[in-house]
Amino acid sequence: SDAAVIKVEGKNNGLAITVDGNGRYAHLDPYTGGMIAVAEAARNLAVTGAEPLGLTNGLNFGNPEKPEMYWQLQKAIEGMAAACRALEIPVVSGNVSLYNEIDGEAIFPTPIVGMVGLLPDITKHAVQGFGSAGDVIVLLGSNDDELGGSEYLYALHGVETGRPPRLDLEREVRVQKLCRQAIADGLLASAHDVSDGGLLVAIAESCLSGVNGPVGAKVKIDLSGLRRDSAYFGETQSRAVVSVTPDKLTALEKLAAGFGVPCT
Secondary structure, eight states, X not given: OOSEEEEOTTSSOEXXXXXXXXXXXXXXXXXXXXXXXXXXXXXXXXXTTOEEEEEEEEEEOSOTTSHHHHHHHHHHHHHHHHHHHHHTOOEEEEEEEOXXXXXXXXXXXXXXXXXXXXXXXXXXXXXXXXXXXXXXXEEESOOXXXXXXXXXXXXXXXXXXXXXXXXXXXXXXXXXXXXXXXXXXXXXXEEEEOOTTHHHHHHHHHHHTOTTSOOOOOOOOOOTTOOHHHHHHOOOSSOEEEEEOGGGHHHHHHHHHHHTOOBO
């Protein structure tokens, strides 16, 4: 699923481990790209039910002797630091790989984050695959018009352009706390963060990795004035696709309202 889960020998708790990064975002906006690398890794842990303990980073950039490359490195680090402060995650180690160029052209600036989180009770963790027929699929978070830097633009149209999705760190914190609480309360049958490819890709991934094998899903997405491709494939941050049994839907809606998170 979004994070690997490992049991701590002799104890009832466990560790959740993930690695994340998106060079396309950092290429288009290194500060935002740095923030999202940290936030998405933490979100991978949150949809598993884990609280982040710490992270390590790998900073992959071009020649820092060129001013624009140095600026990318500086801004990416500043963005990562801002996310770490908001999410209260310490950086315990890191690695830097510089001068990455081919024929004078630098690679996309790519901050990579490896993160470890604690599962207080390993029996209460979520997986991304849908469970049983009749479960209700719920989007935590909101759809915005954010196709810039998306997998959709690259895969279908061959362009890597635009502004990457915005990241509201305060909203990110609330969504992650909601996911952890809902899992601890035993409300969720599955949980999967929305990232590369957007909402429909996240739903498809949860279908393909169904707990009892691949399953189908029937969904109706409220466009709310958005273009269809933006609603389906935009990569708005701070979202998760979860599923619940019908009898637990009201409890999830009440919990989401308490955290101020849209629940659709």
